[in-house]
Amino acid sequence: MGKVLAVVNQKGGVGKTTTAVNLGAYLAAAGKRVLLVDLDPQANASSGLGLDISKLEAGIYEALIGEQPIFQVIKRSKQDNFLVAPATVSLAGAGIELVSLDNREFRLQEILNSVRLEYDYIIIDGPPSLGLLTINSLVAADEILIPIQSEYYALEGLGQLLQTINLIQENLKPELKIMGAVVTMFDRRNKLSALVLEDLKKNFPGRIFETIIPRSVRLAEAPSFGRSILQYEPRGRGGQAYQDLAAEVISLETK
Numbered sequence: 001m002g003k004v005l006a007v008v009n010q011k012g013g014v015g016k017t018t019t020a021v022n023l024g025a026y027l028a029a030a031g032k033r034v035l036l037v038d039l040d041p042q043a044n045a046s047s048g049l050g051l052d053i054s055k056l057e058a059g060i061y062e063a064l065i066g067e068q069p070i071f072q073v074i075k076r077s078k079q080d081n082f083l084v085a086p087a088t089v090s091l092a093g094a095g096i097e098l099v100s101l102d103n104r105e106f107r108l109q110e111i112l113n114s115v116r117l118e119y120d121y122i123i124i125d126g127p128p129s130l131g132l133l134t135i136n137s138l139v140a141a142d143e144i145l146i147p148i149q150s151e152y153y154a155l156e157g158l159g160q161l162l163q164t165i166n167l168i169q170e171n172l173k174p175e176l177k178i179m180g181a182v183v184t185m186f187d188r189r190n191k192l193s194a195l196v197l198e199d200l201k202k203n204f205p206g207r208i209f210e211t212i213i214p215r216s217v218r219l220a221e222a223p224s225f226g227r228s229i230l231q232y233e234p235r236g237r238g239g240q241a242y243q244d245l246a247a248e249v250i251s252l253e254t255k
Contacts, residue, residue, distance in 0.1 A: 006124040
């Protein structure tokens with residue numbers, strides 16, 4: 001049965017979608033069958049994998065509210081073994097519409113359970129906020145991967161997120177685990193980046209991935225071509241870093 005991994009951080013601009021898309025691409029390249037669930041109303045993961053959002057008749061929103069079964073909204077990406085449950089424009093209203101539905105915190109978990117056996121990994125790209133969609137992604141997940149930008153306010157944002165995760169564990173999903181945090185947008189020339197990394201390792205021992213994702217123009221460019229970094233520039237530092245991260249995630253299966 002596939003592992004459900006939520007990539008979350010309520011802070012925007014930390015490399016969350018970049019991490020969800022490229023980790024998924026390299027897991028698929030390693031022979032894993034991967035489903036990426038785009039739960040971010042900005043739909044950047046869907047468009048970054050080459051889907052034309054404006055032409056999609058249905059996406060994860062329609063599955064969440066029970067209008068369509070999830071297998072009907074899943075699309076192929078340009079890569080073998082890598083499928084997408086896309087976000088559409090209608091997802092923006094989901095936070096409000098979910099409020100009145102039964103089991104509103106468990107909707108995503110319920111629909112993903114119906115396809116779990118078909119995948120090795122289901123990766124959820126959560127929205128950059130702490131609303132009902134994020135709660136759904138945390139409740140649906142087995143484990144959480146937190147991208148953290150190496151900048152001054154990183155620890156503050158992480159503290160808030162850990163409090164939310166704690167609440168989910170206490171009230172909705174006691175077995176939820178944190179797989180780890182991955183440092184993103186790391187600039188070797190910047191002293192602050194190194195200090196933040198040191199700080200994170202000190203405050204969260206054993207929770208920070210060895211792999212560090214560098215700040216990279218190529219990583220930023222790839223989505224505008226509808227490609228993961230694996231298809232855009234696999235030999236660059238960004239591609240190598242996500243390959244290493246995927247290898248680290250796979251190695252955790254055996255521990």
